[in-house]
Amino acid sequence: MKILTAHQTHALDQATLQAQGISSDALMERAATACTTWLLDQLQPAFTTPFHIFCGPGNNGGDGLAIARQLHAAGYTPQVWLLPATKHSPDFLLNRQRLPPQISCTELSARTMPALPPEAVALDALFGTGLSRPLVGLAADIVAHLNQSGATLLAVDVPSGLFADSSQPAGSPVVQARYTLSFELPKLAFLLPQNAGFVGDWTVLPIGLDADFIHKEAVDNHFVDAGFLRGRLPQRGKFSHKGTFGHALLLAGSYGKMGAAVLAARACLHSGIGLLTVRVPAVGYDILQISAPEAMVLPDPAREFVTELPELKPYAAVGMGPGLGQEASTAEVLRQLLQNASGRPLVLDADALNLLATHRELLELLPPNSLLTPHPKEFERLTGEPAPGDYHRLEQLRNFCTQYRCYCVLKGAYTALGTPDGPVYFNSTGNPGMASGGSGDVLTGVLLALRADKRLSPLDAALLGIFAHGRAGDLAAAETGQAGLTASDLIRYIGPALQELTGG
């Protein structure tokens, strides 16, 4: 799915009206119907539920008015509260006229804030994508009143006060919605950790906006759902053999951190790799042989750290990082790998990234199309400067990937994949059960296997791997619960997750 800016969203509205020959109030009616249907289906409210609908002066307020009318028609008794304004949008005015006289409709003032009991459902239809500045005055007071009320807050399109695709100044008022119901495509703001407290559980409701416009519009950001990837992992041909899917080399582990090597190796083996060789310090030899018998092991001459790079000739792709440690001799191995990769895909994680950050001259040696998998702290070390906010970090990601012509997986909820040409792809799978040691090592193994598969482009390998890793987490959590989820559980579900994406 494409992620449009607020500006592009308005253009999409206009294109839809043109292409479908409908009036703007008809489109508003569709949006309102989608919200009302969701509300009745998902919340299953009793007819006695006190609905309070807060409407701003624009089309977001118009949506609110139409929803009030529809709830009334369905047998509910909504109350409408209007934010006073000198100018209203035409579709707001039309829906104000259409509001049945039985619906109580009151202009808000500092003295007429409604009491909102905890069982109330409050719809925030104050401001949507037309927000042009932070909220102050009465609008800010209403937001504060809603946030401290304890009522279930449901935002229409965007929580009021939240910009759809840029930061609002720190501390400016924003509705803290329990649910956000948006239209057709997600907004960038929904995917950033800094907005988690505002957006709540968000849903995108299809309202038939012009598919042709969406298809043609160039965007900076994408949201990767199952539909985007289904069938993109080719089936294994009947006459394929282990050579077909590549031989990968993994450099991982150090004394006390052999588990990272085991997890990455086992994840790689469960992700379709043809052959896997693992380079570990000598201390890891037995550990690897016993816990991953399908892998071959090349022990390093040194006991506790990896200090020598094996001959690269046999390998289709190389992964380096999980549990490695940051010895000077390991940094030298990384330098030799970067210099001698000769077009082999590289997957760099964990200590390989920390070594890049502390030996910054190595960054200049990164071969194009390398795949890096930092969590936010590792990414901060790589860029060398902290990001004051998520939008800033996103720009850093874009700049880093275009500067080094690499793919960079910024891990977290909605993991963001930066690409050499600039577009960023946000992942939709995964859950907080994965926020525990070892999940990242598993991702490295999955990505190494997919990068070794010559049938896949670098972009598809990365997208499929990130999506399948999160999906494995979701499948596993259904069995173990989030708290009980371990990285080893993830590995058991990678196969089923990849299978869901296989086709053609």
Ligand SMILES: NC(=O)C1=CN([C@@H]2O[C@H](COP(=O)(O)OP(=O)(O)OC[C@H]3O[C@@H](n4cnc5c(N)ncnc54)[C@H](O)[C@@H]3O)[C@@H](O)[C@H]2O)[C@@H](O)CC1
């Ligand atoms: N994008 C879509 O697909 C559709 C959008 N619709 C709705 O239309 C909304 C956008 O409508 P509008 O463009 O009218 O914008 P909004 O209704 O979000 O707000 C615009 C109005 O608020 C004022 N305003 C902006 N910031 C303010 C502030 N900080 N303090 C006080 N006033 C402020 C503006 O001057 C303008 O009058 C969407 O969010 C959505 O709810 C739906 O009706 C139809 C489909």
Ligand SMILES: Nc1ncnc2c1ncn2[C@@H]1O[C@H](COP(=O)(O)OP(=O)(O)O)[C@@H](O)[C@H]1O
């Ligand atoms: N709240 C979350 N929602 C979804 N995925 C998550 C969440 N927390 C962590 N993850 C995923 O788990 C992995 C954690 O990786 P990382 O931080 O490197 O852990 P480790 O180094 O312990 O293996 C990443 O792929 C990340 O996207």
Ligand SMILES: [K+]
């Ligand atoms: K809103």
